[in-house]
Ligand SMILES: Cc1ncc(C[n+]2csc(CCOP(=O)(O)OP(=O)(O)O)c2C)c(N)n1
Ligand code: SF4
């Protein structure tokens with residue numbers, strides 16, 4: 138059941154206006170929506186745009202307790218917070234909020250260890266598919282063919298499947314969500330917030346600055362990624378995958394919009410050759426086939 | 433722990449939640465080149481604009497009230513205009 142907008146309106150504001158984020162930032166929509174669904178969150182943020190839009194001391198954009206820490210320490214620091222709070226008998230939601238660079242590449246060791254120990258942490262990765270705050274370098278999440286400053290002719294490799302890597306840790310909850318569907322994101326965040334153990338939510342979060350897209354269409358890109366089959370929406374609980382209501386019909390390739398409708402709206406895909414587009418389509422179908430096996 | 437070795441709370445470099453935290457004056461409305469204008473008579477109070485505004489500058493005081501825009505901080509991204517299903521928001525050059 139999708140959440141009623143009234144419930145969302147009544148939640149406290151967690152991201153304060155007048156912050157350092159670019160106009161039309163997808164990460165901001167992701168944060169506002171997901172963190173507002175949680176009870177007493179404490180958020181650990183490694184280096185990434187989320188630590189930049191937080192602004193400069195003594196001002197903080199976030200209206201919840203926030204700890205900044207090095208990449209290689211995010212889930213370790215969160216493990217400590219979570220255990221200390223438990224020992225004191227305080228009920229909080231310990232959160233890691235990291236970018237794809239800090240989740241797919243740098244910082245894997247820290248979350249993998251915490252996931253293996255099944256620490257009581259809710260880990261969100263806002264995925265803009267590259268290192269945005271350091272000037273648009275490629276990451277393990279960058280899709281094949283996308284141009285970044287380190288892949289000027291388009292990335293040669295496939296996008297890594299972080300959710301399947303996470304699933305190999307057999308954690309209690311994994312979900313994907315998109316800022317194109319904030320109510321679905323809120324519902325998943327709230328559900329995960331009420332669970333225990335290591336929980337992971339991957340959020341598709343368009344970045345108009347790095348993707349070279351119109352800031353006004355950030356939500357539309359979040360929808361198109363789902364509707365074209367680029368970003369499947371699902372949950373994995375106890376090893377079993379369920380496609381979300383919003384994304385269910387795109388299991389069928391014929392129901393998906395042409396991928397070009399998504400690519401054509403972003404400067405990062407402008408230089409893609411037809412061969413690269415075909416290869417990207419194959420990558421995406423490969424991922425779908427792997428997910429369908431987990432159903 | 434005996435009294436002598438008891439340490440005082442260390443002074444931590446804590447920041448505070450602030451509206452207008454962006455460096456400089458923090459009035460991010462200055463970044464705008466176009467601004468969204470609200471037309472009440474078209475609005476059905478569906479709050480899609482509120483849901484998607486990245487900045488939190490679409491304000492809704494209570495359910496059932498019309499939304500309004502905080503122009504001091506609105507960055508003019510145009511998201512609200514794009515998601516409004518009723519054409520109750522329009523972009524205007526400044
Ligand atoms: C160990 C280490 N290596 C490199 C950096 C420089 N650095 C800071 S943020 C960042 C990229 C972060 O990318 P991502 O996690 O995707 O977040 P985004 O910038 O996209 O929000 C890098 C490489 C660093 N701070 N620490
Ligand atoms: S670079 Fe991208 S992710 Fe970072 S603040 Fe700007 S729009 Fe948001």
Ligand code: SF4
Pocket residue numbers: 161468484485486487488489490501505506507508509510511512513
């Ligand atoms: S233009 Fe952008 S920042 Fe301003 S109110 Fe609309 S969505 Fe919010």
Ligand code: SF4
Pocket residue numbers: 474475476477478479480481482499515516517518519520521
């Ligand atoms: S999206 Fe449009 S119709 Fe809906 S509340 Fe906002 S201004 Fe009114």
